[in-house]
Amino acid sequence: MRIIFMGTPDFSVPALKALVEAGHDVIAVVTQPDKPKGRGKEVQMPPVKEQALEYNIPVYQPVKARAPEFVKLLSDLAPDVMVVAAFGQLLPKSILDIPKHGCINIHASLLPKYRGASPIQYAVINGEKESGITTMMMAEALDTGDMLDQAKVTLDLKETGGSLHEKLSQIGGSLIIKTLNKLEDKTAVRIPQDESKFTYVGMIKKNMGDIDWSMEADVIERLIRGLNPWPSAYTGWNGKVIKIWEADVVDKEYAGAIGEVVETGKDCLVVKTGKGGLSIKELQMQGKKRMDIGAFLRGYQIAEGTVFERSV
Structure with missing residues (x-):
């Protein structure tokens, strides 16, 4: 098939x-x-451009894909289908109508759940047991088109946004081939999304990582994993920012203030949360390298009674 591919990041x-x-x-x-x-x-090229140049495929980088002159260029190329994966711009009807087989999107969730920009991170943050890839016919409204195929993956207990991103990226590559094969042999089935079950997730913002210690420990632990590697979860201490990369939930209630360090040891630092404690395993002082908790405590003295604060 003659394909125009639209995508930008590593995914x-x-x-x-x-x-x-x-x-x-x-x-x-x-x-x-x-x-x-x-x-x-x-100035850096998007990862997709780097890969395309290795294949000697012509690359186009419109500031606005909906510009009439660019729409005409795409039309003149006469593609059979367009495949879209995290391109980064909404496509107008004038583009969606160009290919005879339509535009197919590779979306990183099990639609209709998690339409929008951040399905991978929110699957981890919300404690989902599974996620996956959906290939879908694109419509004018974001992520609302008919579904074609889905592939599921079970999340690990310590799944991060980064590890799930890598898994789904690879699955997307294999699933789109399955979908295109069905389109070619006319066996593809379009399945409308159940509008009563959709959820929407917006862009991840950096300040989402500013830990609110009044939340329950398991909620904070999922936030830490979901925002790893970007923008990361963090807290304030002595006027500096500490990024927290890994933690375990402690099913125990403690006296003291919310955000207070309630247990310390050679390889131990537990913080009181709104429910339970959070045992920090890996962290990073502002301007320094990531460290496991033992190495960190050998360089920084954090006594019981210390209270971590919001950074904003």
Whole structure:
């Protein structure tokens, strides 16, 4: 099939690779413009662009994909289908109507649950037992189109946003091939989403990681995992920010203030939460490297009675 692929971040790369390796004719790749990143503000290409250039596939980077001149360019390419995976721009009807087989989105949730920008993180934050990939026909409204295929994955007890991202990225690459095969042999079945069951999740913002110690310990522990690696969960201590990368729930009630360090030891630091305690296992002082709790406590003295605070 003649395919235009639209995607931008690391998540999209396995799908592009799968399309090429399956023998599909990827006639063009559309991705977001190069952007400055890091402290040096060096301009970097999106991961999808880097992969496309390795395959010698023409790359287009419109500031606005809906611009009439770009819509015409896509139409002139005459694709059979467009495959979209975390492209980063909403596509208008003028684009959705171009391919004869439509535009297919690779979405990182089991729709209709978790429409929107952050399904991976929220699956972890909300304590879901399973997640997955849905391939779907794209519609004008975000993530509302008919479903084509789904593949499920069980979350590990210590699943993070990063580890689930990697799993679903790989699954997306294999599932899109299955879906395209069905489209080609006319066995694809369109399944409308149940509008009574949908949930929506917006963009992850950095301040979501500012730990509210009045929440229950298991809620905080899931937040830490869901926001790993970005933007990370964090707390305030002595005017500095400490990122918390891993913690365990302690099913025990403690006296003292919310956010207070209630147990310490050679390899132990437990904080009182709204319900239960949180035993911190890995953390990172502002401007320093990540450390396990034992190494951290050898360098920093945090006594029982210390109270961690919100950073805002």
